Structures are given as structure tokens and as C-alpha cells.
Amino acid sequence: MESGTSGERPSTSYDAHFRVWRGDAEGGGLEDFTVEVNEGEVVLDIIHRLQATQAGDLAVRWNCKAGKCGSCSAEINGRPRLLCMTRMSVFERTDVITVTPLRAFPVVRDLVTDVSFNYEKAREVPSFAAPAELGPGEYRMQQEDVGRSQEFRKCIECFLCQDTCHVVRDHEENKAAFAGPRFLMRIAELDMHPLDAAEEQGLDRKTTAQDEHGLGYCNITKCCTEVCPEGIKITDNALIPLKERAADRKYDPLVWLGNKIRRRE
The missing domain is CATH 3.10.20.30 (Beta-grasp domain)
Incomplete structure (x- = not known):
């Protein structure tokens, strides 16, 4: 039939x-x-x-x-x-x-x-800091730099990565101190943006990621990457590089000395 x-x-x-x-x-x-x-x-x-x-x-x-x-x-x-x-x-x-x-x-x-936790964390991340010397329409970037951060812009904010991250999934008490993979990825995107002038304006995104947004809580299990419906490599391309730069800023003696000299100047 x-x-x-x-x-x-x-x-x-x-x-x-x-x-x-x-x-x-x-x-x-x-x-x-x-x-x-x-x-x-x-x-x-x-x-x-x-x-x-x-x-x-x-x-x-x-x-x-x-x-x-x-x-x-x-x-x-x-x-x-x-x-x-x-x-x-x-x-x-x-x-x-x-x-x-x-x-x-x-x-x-x-x-x-109720996913309002995620919107609260979004508001805690300082936005893109525009270069003071450039006006609207004057931004110029290499395509390589565009491609590096473009991957993270594919995020549809389904918050599956936030849900599967054991730091908040299994430990409610961590929510106050931990932004979660979606917003640590946002910090990484801004930190690697070639035109972001946050540091010139007194904001060290690497240090704040560690001290204010809980980067140290992440132990790179890659569970966030595994559930991402957009295939974003959250761990490999955002969280690990951000951790490396934060560690350099905090523990590398040459970076520490350079920052001291720069501050004196």
C-alpha cells in the first residue's frame, strides 16, 4: 500500500x-x-x-x-x-x-x-575598546586577524557549553566567580583583536580573565567544544591560548620586567 x-x-x-x-x-x-x-x-x-x-x-x-x-x-x-x-x-x-x-x-x-545567569556574565565582560586615534570607517585589519576572531562570532548563544561545563554544572557555588566558556571565549576574542585598545586604556583582559572571570577554574576537558552546535573549537582556539597569555603575563619574568619599565615610563 x-x-x-x-x-x-x-x-x-x-x-x-x-x-x-x-x-x-x-x-x-x-x-x-x-x-x-x-x-x-x-x-x-x-x-x-x-x-x-x-x-x-x-x-x-x-x-x-x-x-x-x-x-x-x-x-x-x-x-x-x-x-x-x-x-x-x-x-x-x-x-x-x-x-x-x-x-x-x-x-x-x-x-x-532560567538562563539569566549568562546575561549577567555577559554584562561583566568589558566591551571592545576602540582605538582613540581612529574614527568610524578608519579601521583596517589583515584578513588573517579577521579570520582568527571570526570563528568565535559564529556563537548562537545556545548556552550548551555553559550547561555542560562541570565547573557550574556540578558546583553551584562557583557561578559567582566563573564566567563560563562562552564568555571566556568572548574575552579571548577581544584580547586577540588587533584593534582592541583595552590595554592602552588601562584594562588588562588577560589579568581580569584570571582574577575576575575565573579562567583558572577551567581545566580544559573540552566538554564545551564537544557540544557546540556550530563546531567552534572553544578550548583549543580560545581558552588554552588565553590561559597561556595569562600565565605569561603573571609568571614570565621578562614580561613582568617589561611591564614594570613601561609603567615607569
Whole structure:
């Protein structure tokens, strides 16, 4: 029988077993659902089908459904992922698929979490410091320098890296002192920007990364890189180089002496 006949399920469809976390800040638990899955669908499609058929009050945050807004972050079988970019075809038909909210942040309701922690950390990072001698339209950069920081601009702020980082995931008490990989990456981007004049204006981004944003808490496990949906090499291209420059600034005797001389001048 041909698939797609009116009133009949496509021959490629099947029933999947989902376990979805339901609750709010007061508590909650996993609920079991059996739900139809069709060829080519992603997990967000299934969550929407649950809303339409079995759980009309299920809360989930989403927007673009194209992997570019970062809204639909959640944990699927314990791994931080985007619901809209996780295809059902990566699972076996017999798998039990568990969908839970981001563990590192407070639950608002069901799969929606309060990620305001990240916006607070964003405000703590000093912005780009424009060179005093250059006006609008006068910035000039080598393409090599553009490419170096352009990778970090691909970030969609899904906060999966923040969620998977064990420094905040497993230790709530660290949040006050630790900016997390997304914002340490932002500091690294600004520090390697050839036109950033922060140091000339009295701001040492390397020192503040260590002393104010918790760079030393990072032990480069690369878990942030592994979950990044944009494929940004957060650890190798941002955090490790920033750590190296911060260590040079603090412990290299020649750098220390040069800074002393410069300050005297």
C-alpha cells in the first residue's frame, strides 16, 4: 500500500517511547509518552506533536527551528543538545528517549530554564575598546586577524557549553566567580583583536580573565567544544591560548620586567 494515503500513517512511521521531564521550580519528574515519529523528523517535531496530541500544556522554548537561534536547548539522554538539530534517525527505534531541561540552570517550567545567569556574565565582560586615534570607517585589519576572531562570532548563544561545563554544572557555588566558556571565549576574542585598545586604556583582559572571570577554574576537558552546535573549537582556539597569555603575563619574568619599565615610563 502506498504511503501518504488519506487517513493512514506513512509506511516509514513508527511509535517511539519518550520520557519528558514535567514540573517547575518546586519539583517534578519524568512522564512517559508513546508518540508517532515520521521520516526526517527532529526531536523538536516530536515535542510539538506531544503538545498537539497528549500534553497541551508542555512548556518548551524555541524559535527558528533551524539551529541558529539557540532557543531550544535541552538535554537528550543526558547530553546537552538543540532539539531542532537532533534527528530522530540517530536513535534506534527501540530506544527510550529522555528529554530534560538544562541541568545547570533553574527550571521555570518543564523544558524551559532560567538562563539569566549568562546575561549577567555577559554584562561583566568589558566591551571592545576602540582605538582613540581612529574614527568610524578608519579601521583596517589583515584578513588573517579577521579570520582568527571570526570563528568565535559564529556563537548562537545556545548556552550548551555553559550547561555542560562541570565547573557550574556540578558546583553551584562557583557561578559567582566563573564566567563560563562562552564568555571566556568572548574575552579571548577581544584580547586577540588587533584593534582592541583595552590595554592602552588601562584594562588588562588577560589579568581580569584570571582574577575576575575565573579562567583558572577551567581545566580544559573540552566538554564545551564537544557540544557546540556550530563546531567552534572553544578550548583549543580560545581558552588554552588565553590561559597561556595569562600565565605569561603573571609568571614570565621578562614580561613582568617589561611591564614594570613601561609603567615607569
